[in-house]
Amino acid sequence: MNVLVFASRKGGSGKSTLAAHLASYIANPSRPTLLIDNDPQGSLSLWHKIRNQEYLGLKHNVRNIEDAIKQAKRDGYEWVLVDTPPNKSAIVAEAIKQATLVIVPTRASLFDIAALQDTVAIAREHRKPYAAVINAAPAKHGDTEAHVVADARGALNALQVPVWAGQITHRPELTLSLATGEGAREYDANSQGADEIGRLWTALERSLNAIHNTYKKAGSSRAA
Ligand SMILES: Nc1ncnc2c1ncn2[C@@H]1O[C@H](COP(=O)(O)OP(=O)(O)OP(=O)(O)O)[C@@H](O)[C@H]1O
Numbered sequence: 001m002n003v004l005v006f007a008s009r010k011g012g013s014g015k016s017t018l019a020a021h022l023a024s025y026i027a028n029p030s031r032p033t034l035l036i037d038n039d040p041q042g043s044l045s046l047w048h049k050i051r052n053q054e055y056l057g058l059k060h061n062v063r064n065i066e067d068a069i070k071q072a073k074r075d076g077y078e079w080v081l082v083d084t085p086p087n088k089s090a091i092v093a094e095a096i097k098q099a100t101l102v103i104v105p106t107r108a109s110l111f112d113i114a115a116l117q118d119t120v121a122i123a124r125e126h127r128k129p130y131a132a133v134i135n136a137a138p139a140k141h142g143d144t145e146a147h148v149v150a151d152a153r154g155a156l157n158a159l160q161v162p163v164w165a166g167q168i169t170h171r172p173e174l175t176l177s178l179a180t181g182e183g184a185r186e187y188d189a190n191s192q193g194a195d196e197i198g199r200l201w202t203a204l205e206r207s208l209n210a211i212h213n214t215y216k217k218a219g220s221s222r223a224a
C-alpha cells in the first residue's frame with residue numbers, strides 16, 4: 001500500500017491542490033484510492049462531493065489515522081492520500097508517521113522555505129522519506145527556470161531537502177478544474193497543467209518503487 005501524506009505548515013502552499021490532482025490521476029477501477037481529508041477546512045471533501053467518483057473514496061476528520069489506514073487496506077484500497085492542516089499539530093505528526101512518502105509542497109519564496117523546515121523536521125524525526133515540490137511557480141522560459149525558482153532550489157539543496165526536479169507552475173486550469181470536481185487531465189488533457197501533474201506522478205511512481213525496493217532489501221514490511 002502507498003500512503004502519500006501532503007504536509008506543510010505553511011498555509012496555501014498547495015497541499016490540497018496537489019492531493020486532488022494526483023488523486024484524480026491515481027484513482028481508477030484497478031487502483032482504488034482513498035482520500036483522507038484531515039484538514040478541518042475540508043477543501044478536499046468539498047471537491048470530492050462535486051466529483052462523486054466510485055473508486056475514489058473519502059474519509060474526513062479521521063481521529064485515528066493508523067486504524068483508518070488499516071481499515072482502508074482491509075477495504076481493498078491500495079492508495080491512500082492524506083491532506084493535513086497548515087500547522088505542526090498532532091494531526092500532522094500522526095499522518096506523517098503512517099506515510100510511505102511525505103510530499104511537502106512549497107512556493108518559491110523565502111518565507112515558504114523557512115516554514116517548510118518545521119514539517120521536514122517531523123518527517124526526519126519519524127524517519128520518513130519526504131520530498132519538496134515547488135508549486136505555483138512562475139512559468140519557465142523554454143527550459144530555463146525563473147530566478148526565484150532557481151534560488152528556492154538552491155536554498156532547499158543547502159538545507160539538504162530533496163526536491164522534485166520539475167515544477168508545478170501557477171496555472172488557471174489547476175484551480176478551475178477543481179471547481180468542477182475534476183483533475184487537470186480530466187479538465188483539459190492537453191493543458192500544460194495536466195502535463196506537469198503527469199510528470200509529478202511519474203516521478204512519484206519512481207520514488208515509491210525505490211522506497212519499496214529499499215524496504216524489501218532491508219527485509220522490512222513497513223512499506224508493504
Ligand atoms: N499551481 C497552482 N496554480 C494556480 N493556483 C494554485 C496552484 N496551487 C495552488 N493554487 C491556489 O492557491 C490557493 C492555495 O492552494 P491550496 O488550498 O491547495 O493550499 P493548501 O496548502 O492546501 O492551503 P491550506 O494550508 O490553507 O490548507 C488555492 O486558491 C489554490 O487554488
Ligand SMILES: [Mg+2]
Nearest residue numbers: 015016039043
Ligand atoms: Mg489545504
